[in-house]
Amino acid sequence: MHTSAEIRWFWPSTLPEGLFDWFCHPSPEAHAPGGGQCKTHCYLRDNTQAELGMKYRPGKPEVEVKGLVERTWARLNAEPFAGPVELWSKWTSQRLHLQEQPLIALEKRRWLRLFTTSASTVVELALNADEGLQNPCSVWPTRGCTIELTELRLDGTLVGWTLGLEAFGTLAELPHQLHSLAQHLAAHHPPAFGDAIQGSYPVWLQQFA
Template identity: 25%
Template sequence: MLITSEIRWFYQGTVPPAIESWFAANVLKENYQTYEDREDWYLLIPGCEFLGVKLRQQQLETKLRVSDLGVLQLRNNIIGAAEKWIKSTCEDAKLESLITPDVIVKGQWVKVEKVRSQIRYLVDDDRSLTPASTEQNSQAGCNVELTQLIVNHNPWWTLGFEASGTDDKLTSCVETVAKKVLQTFPEQRLNLVDSYAYPKWLSVFV
């Protein structure tokens, strides 16, 4: 089980070139680049914004929203909604049998293709950031990701911050990292109305 705090935005279309360049140059940086190309299958739960169920390879992952952490003003033109989630993972080769042709035809699951760029930042005592591996979830830190999505042949993209580590520091961690990282963000608004997690995106827009 993993407890996280998350801020995320979703937008239709492909990642704008200015944002893609910003992420590579100012967030990932040369020595800490992590790219991932994958397919995830999500269970569609109409009208449900607080629970996500995802199947990836032989892992079944659930995410449950346990609280809203409030609205954060991260820059003059950037506002996001912070949420606290509990993530659980089950690994079993038999889980692949959940996605049968019959299930796909009925539309109970939806495939989301992802090309994700990601880095983790640890938060030091003086609130400075240190790049680290995304596997270092036990230390107070925050993953920063920029992901191109394809769902039902339609392109979307998402920018997200997901903090994990000590429970009592999660909110301050995600806020600290987001504010510092977004200082150099291009002159584009990130609006509160576009700030939500995967379950709402799937429930409303897919």
């Protein structure tokens, strides 16, 4: 089981002006984000609830199940990274199959940045195009935070963008880690989020169900 503290925003069409450039180059000392490749995630189509998400990735043997534990578990106040934080748990299973169920095939192009927050300062680790560590001798941290920016398409048509922060590690450390990253990012003058809608993937996907 993987437990994470998350906060996420969606935009229905275009990003706020300057947000993409800020994400890629917030400061001279920042690393360029990893990722940027287009991947398809097939989500179970379910408009009856927004607390459980199930998906698989074509070519992968496992199904990912992600469940909401607490919707207002903590709160961030570092504008524009402000709002209630959700606590989620995730499991994977190779015995579940979704291929015969109604699905939403979402095409995602994601850029990712990784930070360690275990020390007194926030430190960014460089990632490659596969979202792995750029330094082959490094090991993925057991606790830290990521920030992702993702372009979302259905049948090749742009349907939105999302920006999300996620802290991982021990349950007791998650609020501090997410708060530290939010303050670190806010200090580098991000643009305002404008008409962003805060929520989770299950909530956002209901519009297509």
